[in-house]
Structure formats: C-alpha cells, structure tokens
Amino acid sequence: MSDLPLCRAGDSLPLARYRFTLQAEAPLHLPAYPGSMLRGSLGHGLRAVSCITRQKSCDGCPLLSACQYPALFQPRPTPAMATRFPDIPAPYVLEVPLGTPTTLAPGDRFKFEMVLFGPALPQLGTLILAWQRAAWQGLGKGQARATLSQVEWEQAPGQWQIVYTPETGSVLPHRARVVLPDLPPDKGSVTLNLATPTRLQHHGQLCNSSQLTAAIVLRALERKVSLYAHCYLGALPATPAADSLDMATLETNTHLYQWQRYSNRQQQRMSMDGLVGSLTLQGPLASWLPWLWLGQYTHLGKNTSFGLGRYRLPSSTLHYQDLPTTTGERQHE
Template sequence: MNDLPLCRPGDTLPLARYRFTLQAEAPLHLPAYPGSMLRGSLGHGLRSVSCITRQNTCEGCPLLEACQYPALFQPRPSTELAARFPEVPAPYVIEVPLGTPTTLAPGERFHFEMVLFGPAQAQLGTLILAWQRAAWHGLGKGRARATLTAVEWERTPDDWLTVFTPDTGSVTPHRARLALPEIPAETSTVTLQLDTPTRLQYHGKLCNSWQLTASIVLRTLERKVALYAHCYLGALPAAPKDASLESIRLDASTRLYQWQRYSSRQQQRMAMDGLVGTLTLHGQLAHWLPWLWLGQYTHLGKNTSFGLGRYRLHQS
C-alpha cells in the first residue's frame, strides 16, 4: 500500500489543526451533534465566496478547474489517483466535541476545530471568509446569526496561537506543518478514546462492539491514513507488518451513540449511529504506532469529514 516516501520521527507533514470560535448574535439552537450542520453551512459559505458564474450546479462550469469550491468541498481525483481512489476525501475534517451546548443565548460562544490537509492550508483565508459568510447567514434551527471571533492554530497539543481575529482582518503568517513525534517502540498497550461516534464496517455492515477485532480496527485505520497520505500528505510511515496483527488483542468498552442527520441532497434523514468509549490494543504495536498517531487527525471509520471517528491516543 505504501509507495510514497517514508516519513520518520521529526519529519513534518502538511497537516494542521485550527480552532474556530463563534459568538451567537441571536438565540442559537444547534443539533445534538452539529458536525453535519456545520459541514453543510461551510459548503454554502464556500460557494458564496468562490462561485463567479452563479450556476445552479458545478457541472459544465467553464471555471470548474480554477474554482476553490469544488477543490475544497467536492474534490475529484486526479488522473493519477482515479484508478486507485475513485473518490477522494475533502482536504479537511471538521471536529466538534460531543457535549457542545445545543442552546446559546446572544453573546455566548462555542467552538469547533478543523484539520486541514495539504492544499487546504493555503486556503485558510478562503475558509475563514466562508465561515464568516456562513455564520452571518445563520446557523442551526431558525438560522440564527453568529460572528466568527477568532481562529487559533494548534502549534503543539493544547498549545494554541491566535492567527486571526476580525480586528486584524488577515491571517498571521505561521508555518503550519506537523512533526511526526518519536513514539516509544516498546509501547505494548494503547487506548483509543473515541470522542465522537465511530462507524467501523466489516463486509459493508456496521460493527457492534462485540464484533470488533484488532484486525478490523487497524486495517480500517490503515486504509484511512493511506487515503489522506496519497491524496494530500505525500508521505507515510513504514508499512505495518501483517505478522504483528496476530499478536494484537482488542478490548472494547463502548456504547452505541444514536443520531441522525438530514441529507438535503437525498431529502431524507439518515442514521449515523456509531460507537463511543474506548478501544484498547495490546501486543506488538511498534509498527502501528505512527499510524495510530496520524489517525488522530484523519479520524477512523466512515463519515469522518464532519467529525465522526475522532479519537485521542493514550499510551501505557
């Protein structure tokens, strides 16, 4: 799977996480999990700031190849990638913590995060303008107006630098690349804290916790990380060794989180149930550790673009 250059500890990747803070200007009512709503709002905002022709659809648009809307929101595989990846992910992942308040009074704030991959990093200014437009157009039930008050860049875990406020009006220059850390190879136990519903499938069907195995979790992770690497990162850690899977054991302590999203494209509500809780892996993990670390940014499983499958990695 890995025909890309190898990345090693200390090497940097075109990958960064940003935190966006919004302030409600009117009573704001959000869904229980607002990731899908935010992704839809971003799409409208991007189209507002990017589309020149104002066609109803992108099909047949003479400016399609130069437009940032499809490049950021509905990317198409290059000729080189098309045979291997018929569909490519958007170059971002929206992250919204479970427990985000569903009702905000005017003046109250909430935040969400975005992981930007490769070319999306150069379009941070476009994304900021799109979020400003989306928030002012209205969010949530009733389309309540909101204001983008700050954008912060995660320099290192839990160390945030403000790179944009409405007062500055422009993005502060910063070198947003992420260094692959040195991970102790002797680590034999890691825990994945599933922070948002995680949809893992096997043979096309959603897995319950008692159906999960280490192989299902790690192979799903491998495919997800490799997909983003080939599309946007340009490098990968050394391929994990198949033999190591035989020695790895999985302990799952999860519950099913049930929620639905409304698809405007399909004009219907869709079940997006997923697992939350912990997945603990024991065994020969040395070859998998860099992949597990990168998976904190790509997320794990299905429907990750609007935040599903986010986990935090804890080493023992």
C-alpha cells in the same frame, strides 16, 4: 506496496489543526451533534465566496479547475489517481466535540476545530471568509446569525495560538505543519479514546462493540491514513509488521451513541449511530504507532468529514514532540 516515500520521526507533514470560535448574535439552537449542520453551512459559505458564475451546478462550469469551492468541498481525483481512489476526501476534517451546547443566548460562544490537509492549508483565508459568510447567513434551527470571533492554530498538542481575529483582518504568519514525533520503540498496549461516534465496518456491515476485533480496527486505520497520505500528505509510515494483526487483541469499553442527520441530497433522515468510549489494543504495536498517531488527524471509520471517528491517545501513551523552533525538521512536500 505504496509508491510514497516513508515518513519518519522528525519529518514535517502538511497538515494543521485550527480552532474556530463563533459567537451567537441571536438565540441559536443547534442539533445535539452539529457536525453535519456545520459541514453543510461550510459548503454554502464556500460557494458564496468562491463561485463567480453563479451556476446552479458545478458541472460544465468553465472555471471549475480554478474554483476553490470544488477544490475544498467536492474535490475530484486526477486522472492518474482516479483508478485507485475514485472518491477522494475533502482536504479537511471537522472536529466538533460531543456536549456542544444546543441552545446559546446572544453573546454565547461555541468552538469547533478543523484539520486541514495539503492544498487546504494555503486556503485558510478562504475558509475564514466562508465561515464568516456562513455564520452571518444563519446557523441551526431558525438560521440565527453568528459571527466568527477568532481562529487559533494548534502549535503543539493542547497549545493554541491566535492567528486571526476580525481586528487583525488577516491571517498571522505561522508554520502550518506538524512533525511526526519520536515514538517509543515498543508499546504493548494503546488505548484509543473515542471522542465522537465511530462507525467501523467489516464486509460492508457496521460493527457493534462485540463484533470488533483488533484486525478490523487496525485495517480501518490503515485504509484511512493511506487515503489521506496518497491524496494530500505525500508520505506514509512504514508498512506495519506482517504478523502484528494476528497477534494483536482488542478490549472494548464502548456504548452506542445514536443520532441522525438529514440528507438534502437524498431528502431523508439518515442514521449516523456510532461507538463512543475506549478501545484498547494489545500486542506487538510498535510498527502501528505512527499510524495511530496520524489517525488522530484523519479520524477513523465512516463519515469522518462530519467529525465522526475522532479519537485521542492518552498523553501517557505516546510522547508528543513540539514543533521545532529551528528549520532543521525534514519536510515532505
């Protein structure tokens, strides 16, 4: 049982999606899936613009509690939260589409997205500075320089508004929240289109397509959304119906996407294989719809900070609600 308040249709939640556009200033060679590379570059950029002491490690730093680098990149749970969530996620999720070009000529651009949660929202300016620093220090094989040409905010699904360019020099005012839409009262089938490799585990083991069940998918979704809700959102959808897991079924149409990342911490290459394709849930899913909708922001499964586990719900499946233009939406602070 959660001690968080319930979020309902019309409630405003502290999260937002942004799209960053980088322009290559020299021939740029990216990995086949650049999510891990971008996360590492963000960490270096954040440390460069945030750290005052220039210590090699954050441990023992007298300014640790006031520094944005650990707050945004390596957050630590509060004492009250540590017993329940000893490891908390960073307040962002990278979103890097499969098929991002691996070779860019000078002047070419590529885009990626970030979902920001709770305390990361007012630090958008810091993140922009970090990306500018990271891009100028060099990206990809050969550390080729790039520049940040613009940042856009997703004001409604698929609708983007420019909130920063180097010419503006500052972030333009915008409402950095999303509104939980008015979802259909009943839906017997929901398809999750897996946009990036998705790594789902059961009893500590990575599942292949034939091993997945509706219960495994929905329980993983519940854990992920609950984690971000407790750490950053301050509200949670109502607990799904107790019998829905037993009655739900799953159809899979997926294949394994294979890729590896190099871990500087462990000094070795690590497999990050995951499923892409589609998962179709069937059954009494009405109580799961708010969870499924929020999961599009939190992602699903393991290693989501690299951008893994992103899925989309077809627009025909759920009704999307634009952000209201009045101040009438309910907010959970």
